[in-house]
Amino acid sequence: MEEFLVKINAGGGYNVHIGPGMISECGKIISSAAGQCRAAVVTDSNVEILYLRPVMDSLEAAGLDPISFVFPAGEGSKNLHILSEILESFADNGLTRSDIAVALGGGVTGDITGFAAGVYMRGIRYVQIPTTLLAAVDSSVGGKTAVDLSSGKNLAGVFLQPSAVICDTNTFNTLAPDVFSDGAAESIKYGILTSEHIFEVFERGEVRKSVSELVSECVSIKGRLVEEDEHDNSVRRLLNLGHTIGHAIENLSGYTFPHGHAVAIGMVMISRAGEKMGFTEIGTTDRIEKCLIRNGLPTSTDYDPEALYNAALSDKKRSGDNITIVVPKRIGRCELMTIKVSELFDIISLSAQR
Ligand SMILES: NC(=O)c1ccc[n+]([C@@H]2O[C@H](COP(=O)([O-])OP(=O)(O)OC[C@H]3O[C@@H](n4cnc5c(N)ncnc54)[C@H](O)[C@@H]3O)[C@@H](O)[C@H]2O)c1
Ligand SMILES: [Zn+2]
Structure with a gap:
């Protein structure tokens, strides 16, 4: 076997x-x-x-x-x-x-x-x-x-x-296809975080062909982050890519919108804000959007920035006046960024403008 x-x-x-x-x-x-x-x-x-x-x-x-x-x-x-x-x-x-x-x-x-x-x-x-x-x-x-x-x-x-x-x-x-896509969003997340190879498998729509190998690569990435930070105080937070805005979307939908789908939208939005701030390599957002669509995932939301911001503030990852977000540098590399809670509104507004 x-x-x-x-x-x-x-x-x-x-x-x-x-x-x-x-x-x-x-x-x-x-x-x-x-x-x-x-x-x-x-x-x-x-x-x-x-x-x-x-x-x-x-x-x-x-x-x-x-x-x-x-x-x-x-x-x-x-x-x-x-x-x-x-x-x-x-x-x-x-x-x-x-x-x-x-x-x-x-x-x-x-x-x-x-x-x-x-x-x-x-x-x-x-x-x-x-x-x-x-x-x-x-x-x-x-x-x-x-x-x-x-x-x-x-x-x-x-x-x-x-x-x-x-x-x-x-x-x-x-x-069900939607439940599979939900997991695809989290797997694509590992690709954006540390592995262009994983991202490319999804980009080419070839996930079903090598799913065991792919799961093992994703688990290895998660394992390394967990080993370094078992109780979620530092590097493990990279796993929250797309999750600040994603949680806000889930929260606004009364948790009827699926988690992975919300994270997919969150990843696109934070990458777009990163490009506009000059932090993220140009073209990254476009690649993420196409890859998500190919895997049956949404890439935008109708909730307005103010509603998203207010919902994001209830996130438990917040500590005092600061919040740590994850921003892509390019496909395969992301960084943690600690910002003032008030700056999050500007980032969400940027990320919503096409
Ligand atoms: N502990 C963590 O680190 C962590 C990380 C991410 C998500 N979560 C939690 O995971 C939950 C979401 O997980 P999920 O999407 O697997 O939800 P789920 O367990 O509800 O499964 C989704 C649906 O698929 C069905 N199902 C499961 N396996 C099936 C199969 N092989 N064939 C057909 N149907 C099947 C389930 O009955 C359910 O209806 C959330 O509660 C979330 O908070 C936890
Ligand atoms: Zn998640």
Whole structure:
């Protein structure tokens, strides 16, 4: 079986196994990472139908005596109620401190399962089996877990690195096109950040041909940033490229606009402002726009600069009067820029003018 292996030196250190058909290996991989224990699989109602059976079979065959918990699919489930149901189900099934939680699904499943693992009995181990492109290249690696509160997204959570990540790239074949594009936006982000090669694969529209290799390159980039800055105080913030304006768009839409789509628009806008400020190489924005369109993503928004600015101010990445934004120099290189909150309005206004 074709397998790409990426090692991440954060937490206790863990391997990310990437390749087509990897789900059938999950029992073996988990028992070698975690030893003899019980596995508690958490998944959502869509992924249950598609992939729960083969995962349970593989865990069973490896002697991990699995149990499962299924919640209704969607961001609306990433809350304290479902978290509490997951914890109660772990307890009802007699899960102990030496057992392991398994997140099977997209970013919602990964975030809530990681949080449950982080607090159940003061912390048990967990494994990620991402089944969306976004979860594979972004949320399954790095150890950020969360649920949403009524006043905002991801407001409660813990940092907890997984014990292993198992990414079966065949699972992307059943994703809705919009959900796939969402992950494409985050992958294109890695290209703009540090790898012109990744960007070119998307530019040529060839992502499906070499998706396992591409996921492994994205995960390596994220891994290096996480290793250097596990708790998100410095270089890890580069991963927020496109996210200041992106979060503002999501916020204004009442979180109905998909995250990756919002980030796509945010990347175009910040690159355009960078070009106008003389910071970003001319032509960068044009290339980013064409690449995003080719991958089914939007590049502009109807929200006006003032509304975007006000929504951006509620961003949790703000610290006092300053906010750190990420600006491309060119494709393959970006820099952090700390600006006064008041300067953000000028940048958003610049970025909105074609
Ligand atoms: N922890 C982090 O570092 C981090 C980073 C980025 C995003 N996130 C979080 O990730 C979440 C978004 O992730 P997402 O886009 O994966 O959302 P998701 O988990 O809701 O998945 C999107 C949809 O695809 C379905 N699905 C999943 N896998 C499938 C498959 N293989 N085939 C068919 N359908 C499938 C799901 O049921 C769901 O309806 C957000 O909550 C965001 O906050 C976390
Ligand atoms: Zn993101």
